[in-house]
Amino acid sequence: MRILVIEDEKKVASFIRKGLSEEMYAVDVAHDGENGLEMALEKHYDVIILDVMLPKKDGMSVIRDLRGSGSVTPVLMLTARATTQDRVQGLDLGADDYLTKPFHFEELAARVRSLLRRTSSEKSTVLTCGELSLDTVTHRAMRSGKEFELTTKEYSLLEYLMRNKGRVLSRSLIQQHVWSYSFDTESNIIDVYVKRLRGKIGDEEVARMIRSVRGVGYIMREPDTNNPDGEDDDD
Numbered sequence: 001m002r003i004l005v006i007e008d009e010k011k012v013a014s015f016i017r018k019g020l021s022e023e024m025y026a027v028d029v030a031h032d033g034e035n036g037l038e039m040a041l042e043k044h045y046d047v048i049i050l051d052v053m054l055p056k057k058d059g060m061s062v063i064r065d066l067r068g069s070g071s072v073t074p075v076l077m078l079t080a081r082a083t084t085q086d087r088v089q090g091l092d093l094g095a096d097d098y099l100t101k102p103f104h105f106e107e108l109a110a111r112v113r114s115l116l117r118r119t120s121s122e123k124s125t126v127l128t129c130g131e132l133s134l135d136t137v138t139h140r141a142m143r144s145g146k147e148f149e150l151t152t153k154e155y156s157l158l159e160y161l162m163r164n165k166g167r168v169l170s171r172s173l174i175q176q177h178v179w180s181y182s183f184d185t186e187s188n189i190i191d192v193y194v195k196r197l198r199g200k201i202g203d204e205e206v207a208r209m210i211r212s213v214r215g216v217g218y219i220m221r222e223p224d225t226n227n228p229d230g231e232d233d234d235d
Contacts, residue, residue: 001046001116001160002026002177006036006062007078008054012101016049019105020112024139024155026179033057037065044176045073047115049108052079052090060093067094074115078103113137116163127162129209130223132201134162143201153178154197157190161210161220170217194218 003025007013010031017027028043030036033054040048040062048066052059063075077095079086087098096118097111113125113136127134132143136159141150150158156178161169171190179189194210203209207223 001156001163002028002044002179003047003049003112004028004030004036004040004043004045005049006030006033006040006054006059007049007051008032009051012051015105016108019109021152023109023112024152024159025112026156026177031055033059033062037062040066040071040073041069044173046119046177047112048073048075049112050075050077050095052077052081052086060089063090063093063095074119076108076111076115127159127165129162129165129220132162132209134158141201148200150197150200153193154200157193158197158201161218165220165222168213168216168219172217174217190217 003020005013005016005020005027007016007029008031013029013031017029020027028039028045030039034056036050036054037057050059050062054062057065059077059079063077066073066075074096075094076097076099077090078099078101079090080101090098096115099108099111116136117125125135125137127136132141134141134155139150139155141148141155141158157174160174160177174190194212197203198208198210201209209220209223211219211221213219
């Protein structure tokens, strides 16, 4: 899953980016409100973490313009101002959650997970597909009681596929939600990672969960011994 952090304090931004990267999210950072809004409107993010006090364009203006554009991306606002009035203003402008500085990273991470659940059909912290399970808190991935290790990008890809189980995802959508702002769109890295992921989770062709959709991308669904029309396993 992909997160945008809009924070002008570079130490704070680095702290958040490092922590979220360790939580296996793809993270982009903007250090002022104008650049942050531009990135938020140009790219697809699953969550935006937005500081209130920003140069060039303050956080309240950013959330106002973001919602005015029609964006429904969940926004967690950060602020050193703890007054009720400030929190109410941010929430009324369209923020989904509010966290006061200083904060513990564990709480920030928990709030991000909560926002992701709100926009997903999967409300549990444990995602499932057949006998495959993925714990989004501990990052443990298991199938039929057997645990297997995933790299950061493998985990991110699997989480995105499982959160969108039953939905056809284009390569462009996968790129925008799993890889960072600097992703090379000409690369075949998505197909490489899907093949690698299939091998790790034991996703065999007869009852495959991650299916290729010809000319589009991929869909994850419950194992089925039949290969429906319009889908083609191209590995």
